Amino acid sequence: MPDPIEELSNFEPGVPVNPMPAAEVRRRGDRLRRRNTALVVGGAALAVALVAVPVAVFAGGDDGGTPAPANPALNSDVLLTAEEVPARDRLTEWQEIPTEGQTLACAPAEPAALDADSSVRRDFGADAKDTPQDGVPTSVVRTEVLQFDDATSAKEEYDQAQAWIIGCPGGKDLARKGVSVTTVEIENGQGEWRQHDFYAPDMCTECDAIRFDRMGVAQFDDRVVLVSLAEVGGPVEPEGLDASMDELFEAAVTKAGGEITGASGGATGGPPPLDFPLDTGIRLDSDSEVSGPAPDVEGILLPEGSCGAAAWPPADPTARLAVKVTGPEYAVWRELVTFETADEAVAVVDDLRAAVEECPTVEGDDPASDISFVAHDVESGYDDATFSYTYAEGLGGVVYQFVRVGHAVLATAQYGEWSPDTAATGAEELNGENTQLTPLMCEYSDEGC
Numbered sequence: 001m002p003d004p005i006e007e008l009s010n011f012e013p014g015v016p017v018n019p020m021p022a023a024e025v026r027r028r029g030d031r032l033r034r035r036n037t038a039l040v041v042g043g044a045a046l047a048v049a050l051v052a053v054p055v056a057v058f059a060g061g062d063d064g065g066t067p068a069p070a071n072p073a074l075n076s077d078v079l080l081t082a083e084e085v086p087a088r089d090r091l092t093e094w095q096e097i098p099t100e101g102q103t104l105a106c107a108p109a110e111p112a113a114l115d116a117d118s119s120v121r122r123d124f125g126a127d128a129k130d131t132p133q134d135g136v137p138t139s140v141v142r143t144e145v146l147q148f149d150d151a152t153s154a155k156e157e158y159d160q161a162q163a164w165i166i167g168c169p170g171g172k173d174l175a176r177k178g179v180s181v182t183t184v185e186i187e188n189g190q191g192e193w194r195q196h197d198f199y200a201p202d203m204c205t206e207c208d209a210i211r212f213d214r215m216g217v218a219q220f221d222d223r224v225v226l227v228s229l230a231e232v233g234g235p236v237e238p239e240g241l242d243a244s245m246d247e248l249f250e251a252a253v254t255k256a257g258g259e260i261t262g263a264s265g266g267a268t269g270g271p272p273p274l275d276f277p278l279d280t281g282i283r284l285d286s287d288s289e290v291s292g293p294a295p296d297v298e299g300i301l302l303p304e305g306s307c308g309a310a311a312w313p314p315a316d317p318t319a320r321l322a323v324k325v326t327g328p329e330y331a332v333w334r335e336l337v338t339f340e341t342a343d344e345a346v347a348v349v350d351d352l353r354a355a356v357e358e359c360p361t362v363e364g365d366d367p368a369s370d371i372s373f374v375a376h377d378v379e380s381g382y383d384d385a386t387f388s389y390t391y392a393e394g395l396g397g398v399v400y401q402f403v404r405v406g407h408a409v410l411a412t413a414q415y416g417e418w419s420p421d422t423a424a425t426g427a428e429e430l431n432g433e434n435t436q437l438t439p440l441m442c443e444y445s446d447e448g449c
Contacts, residue, residue, distance in 0.1 A: 073118040078145045078256045082124055085141055086247040090238060091126040099123045103144040103226040104215045106168035106196060114157040114224065116146035136202050139231040141248065145256045146224045158219035161226060165194045165215045173199045175210055176313060180296045185262035186253065189220030193249055200232050208234035208303060214245040220258040227252040236331045237298050239289065274321040278334050281436040282325060292323035299335040300413045303371060305362040307355030312411065314348055331415040338444060342407045349404045352385040368393035376427035382438055386431060388423035395419055399426040403438055406445030410437055
């Protein structure tokens with residue numbers, strides 16, 4: 001089989017990874033991908049016998065010489081049903097939907113596939129209870145079970161699928177790569193699932209929608225299971241997705257005949273955590289939900305289409321720490337990132353300032369939803385890029401501040417009911433909160449503390 005890493009290097013950078021709109025999915029209909037395996041009987045002596053002996057001897061003989069049949073083709077009994085997919089409180093009941101595209105969003109575009117003897121697949125969709133969608137489901141679950149000749153073949157194809165979700169090319173819609181990984185212990189096998197985040201232009205264009213996609217692969221004996229949970233939120237990640245994926249992954253593997261014996265989650269092989277009091281002075285109330293501080297907590301994302309999205313998150317930080325606080329109609333992010341050199345940190349802040357100047361407006365679905373970026377002049381005492389975006393009409397937006405101290409950058413953002421008239425006040429408030437943190441960042445400067 002081809003080397004998985006070599007195949008990753010040949011990915012096209014623009015591989016589409018998001019689900020097709022439901023209307024298009026339904027037009028194309030159901031697809032069940034199967035492969036037939038020929039039974040190979042070799043050997044020179046047998047070849048001679050086939051010439052000399054009537055076929056009836058092989059068809060009805062009882063001498064025990066009939067070759068063993070290949071593994072029987074899978075049937076849908078090994079797949080979850082809509083009733084067996086774990087429910088989520090914020091969603092409507094799961095409904096089976098037509099299959100389309102790849103089971104894993106990080107897989108290369110069709111016809112690329114694992115080399116299975118047979119496979120069966122089933123997909124499901126659900127909408128948010130409070131804001132049902134017309135067409136594209138808010139959340140989609142994809143499940144597929146594949147059968148191979150033997151455990152060795154299954155392990156080889158597991159390695160291929162694992163390479164897909166590790167190296168996820170993502171294309172232009174990839175918002176954040178390799179957010180987290182959970183490894184799973186399986187009897188006579190192995191498994192893991194990983195999270196990657198994508199912009200969701202099929203939900204809306206030039207908006208805050210993010211598809212938080214968790215993709216898993218498991219192998220036990222001669223079978224491989226693929227499963228994914230992709231749910232749209234934005235900019236805040238819906239609650240409980242990690243727990244839902246753990247439950248879904250176990251249910252899918254168990255239904256396919258596997259047995260999970262343990263699991264462990266954590267950050268990916270990305271930058272290590274920082275020892276820094278990132279949650280100092282953070283404001284909480286009775287409705288607040290806090291994640292972190294930890295290296296695998298969701299960080300700051302800029303809207304699709306904005307120039308700054310190319311500058312943050314940075315590609316190669318040396319260490320990272322993040323904390324997120326959410327509540328009704330608001331969210332706060334703090335993210336601390338360090339670099340090898342101060343020059344790298346300087347370049348990031350410079351690029352963010354330039355991005356606001358170069359494209360202050362991003363067009364939305366209609367004129368009312370156009371996004372306007374505005375830079376704010378605040379007294380941070382350090383090298384900073386402070387700006388906000390709001391909509392042409394209505395409330396809603398984000399205030400950002402990126403402050404550099406030495407070879408570290410403190411990135412903060414606050415989502416709320418901002419307007420063009422109030423965003424400047426929000427920037428001053430955010431700057432004031434950050435002054436509790438920036439003096440503590442002296443350890444990342446050449447001068448020290």
